[in-house]
Amino acid sequence: MSKTNYDASDLYDAYSFSERDMGWMLAAIVHIRKEAKQLQHEITANGEFVTEQRLANLITHLDMYECLAASRFESHKHLATAYFIECGQIKRGQP
Numbered sequence: 037m038s039k040t041n042y043d044a045s046d047l048y049d050a051y052s053f054s055e056r057d058m059g060w061m062l063a064a065i066v067h068i069r070k071e072a073k074q075l076q077h078e079i080t081a082n083g084e085f086v087t088e089q090r091l092a093n094l095i096t097h098l099d100m101y102e103c104l105a106a107s108r109f110e111s112h113k114h115l116a117t118a119y120f121i122e123c124g125q126i127k128r129g130q131p
Contacts, residue, residue: 068098
């Protein structure tokens with residue numbers, strides 16, 4: 037029976053990757069929130085007209101962030117499934 041060994045560096049790699057992903061998502065959410073608040077301020081406080089281009093830019097950022105989040109989600113899901121299967125094989129004593 038072969039056994040897969042993991043050490044702290046493997047866990048560091050996994051968690052630092054996840055940390056970076058979540059950092060990117062946090063930056064994306066902060067950016068969208070800032071843009072939305074600025075648009076809200078312009079509409080309500082100043083009575084300014086928000087151009088279609090400003091809204092299009094905001095939607096483009098939302099599309100980018102959605103694509104990034106979906107891609108990272110699928111990647112994490114794939115790895116979690118692979119490790120889940122590996123854990124089951126180890127518990128059953130399979131190589």
